[in-house]
Amino acid sequence: MKNIIFRSGISIVLAAVLSAGMTACGDSGADRSDADAGSDPAASEEPFVITLPSIGTSATNLDNIAIGIHKGFFEEENIQIKDAGEIAIPEFVPALLSGTITGATLMTSNGLAAIDNGGPIIQVGTMSETVEENPHMNFIVMKDSPIEGGGDLQGKKIGIGGLSGCTAGFPLEYAKQGGIEDPNDDVTFVTTPEISLVSALEKGEIDVVGLHSSPEQIAFLYPETRILFSDYDIFEDRGGDIGYYFPIEYAEENPEAISHFLAAVAKTQKWINENREEALKIYLEEINPNANADLLRIPHFSDDAVIKQDHTELWIDILGAGDSIQPLENEWTFDQVATNKYNPNYKE
Amino acid sequence: MEEKKQIRAVVWLQTMYRKSILIIVILLAWAIIPLFVRNMFLPSLLDVLEEMWEMILSGELIKHLMGSLKRAAAGLLIAELLAIPIGIGLGWFPRFESYLDPLLQAMRNTSVLTILPLFVLLLGIGEVSKVTIITWGCFFPTLINTIQGVKNVDPILIRAARSMGISGFGLFRKVVLPGSMSYIIAGFRLSASVSLLVLVGSEMLGADFGLGYMILHYQQAFLIKKMYCGILVMIIIGVLLNSAIIRLERKLTVWQDKPDLQKNF
Numbered sequence: 286m287k288n289i290i291f292r293s294g295i296s297i298v299l300a301a302v303l304s305a306g307m308t309a310c311g312d313s314g315a316d317r318s319d320a321d322a323g324s325d326p327a328a329s330e331e332p333f334v335i336t337l338p339s340i341g342t343s344a345t346n347l348d349n350i351a352i353g354i355h356k357g358f359f360e361e362e363n364i365q366i367k368d369a370g371e372i373a374i375p376e377f378v379p380a381l382l383s384g385t386i387t388g389a390t391l392m393t394s395n396g397l398a399a400i401d402n403g404g405p406i407i408q409v410g411t412m413s414e415t416v417e418e419n420p421h422m423n424f425i426v427m428k429d430s431p432i433e434g435g436g437d438l439q440g441k442k443i444g445i446g447g448l449s450g451c452t453a454g455f456p457l458e459y460a461k462q463g464g465i466e467d468p469n470d471d472v473t474f475v476t477t478p479e480i481s482l483v484s485a486l487e488k489g490e491i492d493v494v495g496l497h498s499s500p501e502q503i504a505f506l507y508p509e510t511r512i513l514f515s516d517y518d519i520f521e522d523r524g525g526d527i528g529y530y531f532p533i534e535y536a537e538e539n540p541e542a543i544s545h546f547l548a549a550v551a552k553t554q555k556w557i558n559e560n561r562e563e564a565l566k567i568y569l570e571e572i573n574p575n576a577n578a579d580l581l582r583i584p585h586f587s588d589d590a591v592i593k594q595d596h597t598e599l600w601i602d603i604l605g606a607g608d609s610i611q612p613l614e615n616e617w618t619f620d621q622v623a624t625n626k627y628n629p630n631y632k633e
Numbered sequence: 634m635e636e637k638k639q640i641r642a643v644v645w646l647q648t649m650y651r652k653s654i655l656i657i658v659i660l661l662a663w664a665i666i667p668l669f670v671r672n673m674f675l676p677s678l679l680d681v682l683e684e685m686w687e688m689i690l691s692g693e694l695i696k697h698l699m700g701s702l703k704r705a706a707a708g709l710l711i712a713e714l715l716a717i718p719i720g721i722g723l724g725w726f727p728r729f730e731s732y733l734d735p736l737l738q739a740m741r742n743t744s745v746l747t748i749l750p751l752f753v754l755l756l757g758i759g760e761v762s763k764v765t766i767i768t769w770g771c772f773f774p775t776l777i778n779t780i781q782g783v784k785n786v787d788p789i790l791i792r793a794a795r796s797m798g799i800s801g802f803g804l805f806r807k808v809v810l811p812g813s814m815s816y817i818i819a820g821f822r823l824s825a826s827v828s829l830l831v832l833v834g835s836e837m838l839g840a841d842f843g844l845g846y847m848i849l850h851y852q853q854a855f856l857i858k859k860m861y862c863g864i865l866v867m868i869i870i871g872v873l874l875n876s877a878i879i880r881l882e883r884k885l886t887v888w889q890d891k892p893d894l895q896k897n898f
Binding site: 376378379382395398399401402403404444447448449450457473474475476477478481484485488491554610611 | 852
């Protein structure tokens, strides 16, 4: 008996020593307090290499990076974009933190949630944003649906492609504006790939569907449906931003790379906004011939890639309210989660 | 007498020590390391347990757990009710088996999660598609094992029973079924594991509750501690289910001689 107790005790002590030994070798992780900025790399002839995921592979969203590479905008800025291959969107943050990719695009709400959970990343620019004629998301119902407003969402099932601050946040806010006090309890979300959503809507398995398709696409692809609301109806242009995120350490050590990258994407994004038809043609004919023109969405891109403070602060307020789908545990300010200091287009 | 009790206690403690020490070391490491090494995807076990407790108190975890257990139980039960009689029939009548075997092999070797989207498209996103895919996944391990069990019944026992004038049904009830029981239970055990694997996959498509839904939901929302709660609960269920089936097997095959493997070493 004494032998058993002695051996058990030794084992526990060994486990503790082993754990302590491993922690001594561990990385303490990035600190969000002001750190000494890394020295800017001197301008060199060697291009800045930035690894990004899933370049030109989307069959449903026009990839601005692929267009920028094709048009030579990145080369002009001495940026070499390396393709990390296909990575699923939920894996962007792990890939970013493991170094598999250098940068990633995230919905502002998701970027905030990742930062709040300890992710040492920061938003440095804006990819796409909502405009009235091209909102980030549209929520549709069948044409004969009795649902006419936010108050009618009580007890209803909303189908979305994946749960996040935007897919769930928009309908919850719409429900609140319709008079439902605690929509978290009264509205149910069903997640399934978007391709299955409208079929489920037609069968009556769900009541509302959230899509990232444009109003024109919805009218063409799903003529039996109507748009109930979009994110523009709730938040105007403030709620639909998708941003560029980099690890804080990388940004501080490579400010020139970030600046040139943002200059290149801004040029690309402005060009696409002004030449949408040509961008579509290039994408379908030369970048991704497998993409379906009817399904391919061209969002409205930010002309200058500048982050708008009120857009970020909207999500800080929504997620910080405590009753959101991605509640923040900490309080954040704009400067802690985003910065325009690397963007050459930014004017204070 | 006292000495015997002491010896039994020592043996029991030794057994518990052997079975649990590695798990304890891993759990300790999980509890301690994240306190020093910050990684948003590896919260400390203590934080995860704290979150789990809050989820239990709010009823959220129970809701997802019961939803998943009902689906898994329904799929597994339907699969066993189909696979065992069909397996016995195919094992006993080899001619029927020869007709069906190529089709069964093709179906068995199609990865369940590959055809999951097909089930959703054909059967919708409701409970029918989820229970159906679980049934599909659980059916084949039990079927194949049952067929093998029937085929491997000791022919000497069958000849001996027949020589005593046993009826067909009596032969089945007293020789074939008991003789194939260990294979059937082994198949059931495999199917039970598959039911949990497929359950998680099925709940990631078109669900609004369940442990798989919970794990995916919280991963997407970056609520990592809650995600780990779901994963931990799945592990605990798997271990408890496996233990329960082992006990069931011991009860149903108590008459069988178990080989003492340690004698060979």
